[in-house]
Amino acid sequence: xxxxxxxxxxxxxxxxxxxxxxxxxxxxxxxxxxxxxxxxxxxxxxxxxxxxxxxxxxxxxxxxxxxxxxxxxxxxxxxxxxxxxxxxxxxxxxxxxxxxxxxxxxxxxxxxxxxxxxxxxxxxxxxxxxxxxxxxxxxxxxxxxxxxxxxxxxxxxxxxxxxxxxxxxxxxxxxxxxxxxxxxxxxxxxxxxxxxxxxxxxxxxxxxxxxxxxxxxxxxxxxxxxxxxxxxxxxxxxxxxxxxxxxxx
Amino acid sequence: xxxxxxxxxxxxxxxxxxxxxxxxxxxxxxxxxxxxxxxxxxxxxxxxxxxxxxxxxxxxxxxxxxxxxxxxxxxxxxxxxxxxxxxxxxxxxxxxxxxxxxxxxxxxxxxxxxxxxxxxxxxxxxxxxxxxxxxxxxxxxxxxxxxxxxxxxxxxxxxxxxxxxxxxxxxxxxxxxxxxxxxxxxxxxxxxxxxxxxxxxxxxxxxxxxxxxxxxxxxxxxxxxxxxxxxxxxxxxxxxxxxxxxxxxxxxxxxxxxxxxxxxxxxxxxxxxxxxxxxxxxxxxxxxxxxxxxxxxxxxxxxxxxxxxxxxxxxxxxxxxxxxxxxxxxxxxxxxxxxxxxxxxxxxxxxxxxxxxxxxxxxxxxxxxxxxxxxxxxxxxxxxxxxxxxxxxxxxxxxxxxxxxxxxxxxxxxxxxxxxxxxxxxxxxxxxxxxxxxxxxxxxxxxxxxxxxxxxxxxxxxxxxxxxxxxxxxxxxxxxxxxxxxxxxxxxxxxxxxxxxxxxxxxxxxxxxxxxxxxxxxxxxxxxxxxxxxxxxxxxxxxxxxxxxxxxxxxxxxxxxxxxxxxxxxxxxxxxxxxxxxxxxxxxxxxxxxxxxxxxx
Numbered sequence: 113x114x115x116x117x118x119x120x121x122x123x124x125x126x127x128x129x130x131x132x133x134x135x136x137x138x139x140x141x142x143x144x145x146x147x148x149x150x151x152x153x154x155x156x157x158x159x160x161x162x163x164x165x166x167x168x169x170x171x172x173x174x175x176x177x178x179x180x181x182x183x184x185x186x187x188x189x190x191x192x193x194x195x196x197x198x199x200x201x202x203x204x205x206x207x208x209x210x211x212x213x214x215x216x217x218x219x220x221x222x223x224x225x226x227x228x229x230x231x232x233x234x235x236x237x238x239x240x241x242x243x244x245x246x247x248x249x250x251x252x253x254x255x256x257x258x259x260x261x262x263x264x265x266x267x268x269x270x271x272x273x274x275x276x277x278x279x280x281x282x283x284x285x286x287x288x289x290x291x292x293x294x295x296x297x298x299x300x301x302x303x304x305x306x307x308x309x310x311x312x313x314x315x316x317x318x319x320x321x322x323x324x325x326x327x328x329x330x331x332x333x334x335x336x337x338x339x340x341x342x343x344x345x346x347x348x349x350x351x352x353x354x355x356x357x358x359x360x361x
Numbered sequence: 362x363x364x365x366x367x368x369x370x371x372x373x374x375x376x377x378x379x380x381x382x383x384x385x386x387x388x389x390x391x392x393x394x395x396x397x398x399x400x401x402x403x404x405x406x407x408x409x410x411x412x413x414x415x416x417x418x419x420x421x422x423x424x425x426x427x428x429x430x431x432x433x434x435x436x437x438x439x440x441x442x443x444x445x446x447x448x449x450x451x452x453x454x455x456x457x458x459x460x461x462x463x464x465x466x467x468x469x470x471x472x473x474x475x476x477x478x479x480x481x482x483x484x485x486x487x488x489x490x491x492x493x494x495x496x497x498x499x500x501x502x503x504x505x506x507x508x509x510x511x512x513x514x515x516x517x518x519x520x521x522x523x524x525x526x527x528x529x530x531x532x533x534x535x536x537x538x539x540x541x542x543x544x545x546x547x548x549x550x551x552x553x554x555x556x557x558x559x560x561x562x563x564x565x566x567x568x569x570x571x572x573x574x575x576x577x578x579x580x581x582x583x584x585x586x587x588x589x590x591x592x593x594x595x596x597x598x599x600x601x602x603x604x605x606x607x608x609x610x611x612x613x614x615x616x617x618x619x620x621x622x623x624x625x626x627x628x629x630x631x632x633x634x635x636x637x638x639x640x641x642x643x644x645x646x647x648x649x650x651x652x653x654x655x656x657x658x659x660x661x662x663x664x665x666x667x668x669x670x671x672x673x674x675x676x677x678x679x680x681x682x683x684x685x686x687x688x689x690x691x692x693x694x695x696x697x698x699x700x701x702x703x704x705x706x707x708x709x710x711x712x713x714x715x716x717x718x719x720x721x722x723x724x725x726x727x728x729x730x731x732x733x734x735x736x737x738x739x740x741x742x743x744x745x746x747x748x749x750x751x752x753x754x755x756x757x758x759x760x761x762x763x764x765x766x767x768x769x770x771x772x773x774x775x776x777x778x779x780x781x782x783x784x785x786x787x788x789x790x791x792x793x794x795x796x797x798x799x800x801x802x803x804x805x806x807x808x809x810x811x812x813x814x815x816x817x818x819x820x821x822x823x824x825x826x827x828x829x830x831x832x833x834x835x836x837x838x839x840x841x842x843x844x845x846x847x848x849x850x851x852x853x854x855x856x857x858x859x860x861x862x863x864x865x866x867x868x869x870x871x872x873x874x875x876x877x878x879x880x881x882x883x884x885x886x887x888x889x890x891x892x893x894x895x896x897x898x899x900x901x902x903x904x905x906x907x908x909x910x911x912x913x914x915x916x917x918x919x920x921x922x923x924x925x926x927x928x929x930x931x932x933x934x935x936x937x938x939x940x941x942x943x944x945x946x947x948x949x950x951x952x953x954x955x956x957x958x959x960x961x962x
Contacts, residue, residue: 130916141915182397189401297408300450300463303401304393 116222150228156295159191188306189298195311210242215319240287250280364679413442414481421622447517461515467734479672483622494521497654520566539575550635561626562611569594589647590638619794659760666767666799670719673774722763724898754825757809762891764799810887881955899929
């Protein structure tokens with residue numbers, strides 16, 4: 113069974129992000145980048161399937177400029193067998209990502225596609241679902257457990273009311289939630305070996321996908337800074353302020 | 362969020378901006394590496410440090426190893442942490458591929474170890490010693506010895522020690538009595554007692570390889586009659602499997618003030634019929650070989666001290682930013698909210714002192730690491746020789762300055778936390794205790810000062826000394842070109858001039874005066890030279906920072922570079938002037954200490 117894993121290059125979760133001075137975007141200048149944490153969980157799950165003998169090959173795919181090869185190599189160091197980069201410029205919206213991934217799915221014909229449920233930069237939570245619709249594959253999103261059972265995969269989903277388990281026919285799509293697994297770190301020898309694993313580069317044209325964007329980012333601004341508190345004289349004043357200033361009661 | 366173990370931005374500054382590790386990647390040995398692999402290696406070491414070392418730091422401290430008469434018992438977390446390091450390929454990342462390493466450049470290896478040491482220096486002590494042991498055998502052992510003992514140490518199957526001190530011979534190796542008797546089969550039988558042997562016994566590895574100093578029967582007296590032997594805990598069969606237990610017995614464990622994860626042992630060699638030992642190199646040249654390991658261990662000790670200082674600095678800085686207490690002297694309103702203690706000028710002083718000591722010391726240790734690498738892998742013979750000369754000269758300073766000022770930085774870390782720093786709910790008291798060993802082992806500060814003044818300065822017609830002053834002079838010249846640094850460059854030049862004239866005076870005095878008197882204040886000479894060298898490290902950092910600031914970096918980076926400039930200024934204002942006082946003592950050949958009568962105490 114072949115597993116395709118999508119990985120995204122994002123700002124490292126430890127970085128305190130800043131908006132650019134002109135408010136046009138997040139300032140990525142000189143900022144530490146890393147593999148999206150949910151994608152890391154996706155890689156881990158795929159590698160575990162391979163270690164268990166369920167999967168035979170794990171292919172890591174990323175979409176972006178050349179820099180995203182670094183995150184593909186991270187996935188390779190964690191245990192993926194080969195990488196695919198779809199080379200794009202600038203920001204790509206979830207729908208375009210889903211279309212490009214559909215192109216890769218058609219090329220690779222994986223039995224299972226594992227994605228993070230969302231990326232920590234865009235927080236859209238759309239790509240996996242859109243890919244499901246475009247590729248006509250069943251989806252199990254927010255997975256906290258994935259069990260392959262013959263030609264089916266049982267996915268336990270974290271939903272508002274608790275846990276829901278769905279059985280999907282393969283080939284299928286799974287998006288990962290935080291509790292699915294705890295990703296390993298790559299060992300130094302594996303980091304070195306990853307550099308020698310195959311990594312193919314495709315253009316969107318190779319996959320026949322139009323990358324025209326339909327979204328325009330208007331502005332990016334930091335949340336308002338919290339104002340200092342004041343000391344009220346008595347309970348009446350407190351009530352008055354809650355009613356008339358804060359308007360919460 | 363807990364305090365960071367280390368400031369990653371600062372590590373990257375040191376690696377990529379100050380010492381430019383990428384420059385050495387053009388060497389054949391390092392051609393597989395680039396910034397991406399080095400960053401990834403740092404990520405792995407940080408992850409292991411935070412997962413396997415940090416959560417058990419206090420448990421390691423409060424559960425010392427014990428000896429039940431047969432085996433050493435210790436908490437299982439130590440083994441787990443070591444296994445994690447070994448499995449991640451970080452036990453000896455700098456070693457050759459063929460011997461189980463990853464040929465990571467030495468600077469990067471040092472930074473990788475920095476995370477692990479910051480979270481678990483005493484556990485990492487096993488790995489540090491093992492590497493130093495393997496390096497010695499690789500440099501001076503026979504092919505068969507390298508095959509038998511090096512590879513298993515690189516891959517973490519075996520551990521290594523250095524066994525020098527004896528009950529009657531600690532710092533004075535000339536007096537050691539452990540004996541070696543040659544056998545018909547070419548091996549030796551070793552008999553004697555060794556003490557303070559770090560990692561001398563434990564169950565963490567399949568085997569332990571002791572490097573033992575001993576005298577062959579009939580050898581000359583003093584240090585000229587010392588030979589070096591490989592004495593394993595278990596003999597090893599031709600196929601590499603373990604054989605019989607060798608006659609090396611654990612007599613007992615010492616209980617230490619700090620560094621408690623690593624056993625400190627008393628070992629008896631040859632309680633029965635003599636422990637089997639294999640001679641390294643030639644007879645009577647043991648001390649020279651041992652100094653290979655010792656010099657490396659001295660850089661390691663300095664680095665450990667500096668790293669523990671960096672870690673305490675980060676912890677107390679984080680605390681000072683969060684802890685509200687008191688008001689500024691200018692505040693008249695007792696009901697105004699208290700400020701965080703970082704607002705108090707004296708707390709800022711103690712944080713700046715830590716930054717100046719810790720980052721200055723760490724920069725010096727990385728310089729030593731870079732020189733040790735250049736000495737082996739620089740492209741030309743001339744470059745290798747220059748690196749060797751400078752490193753050999755600087756070693757006593759690299760060993761002792763961080764060891765003296767690292768604990769001092771931890772002292773201030775405790776002081777910043779106040780009462781909270783004195784109790785074990787915070788780790789700064791532990792860091793202080795761990796760090797307190799460093800001025801003692803691998804040659805005390807006093808011994809380093811004698812090595813510097815009596816040996817390293819005059820040797821080779823002052824070649825090392827001159828190379829060092831020339832290197833400092835080059836930095837001063839560069840700093841003079843930077844407007845905001847030219848005044849500091851002038852101050853360092855003045856200190857160098859004082860140092861130089863004091864050195865000339867002392868060297869002249871050695872020829873004319875009682876040598877005991879001339880060397881009586883050698884520690885003050887070491888202090889003085891150390892301060893000049895650390896001021897040099899700060900000026901080097903300041904040049905990089907000033908140049909980076911000129912390229913309008915983003916806010917966080919600008920603040921980082923301004924911090925470097927301010928710490929440099931602190932060192933020049935608060936520390937460097939002390940060299941004048943020490944110079945006066947030295948030039949007076951002050952005999953206050955030497956002339957003190959024992960019965961006046």
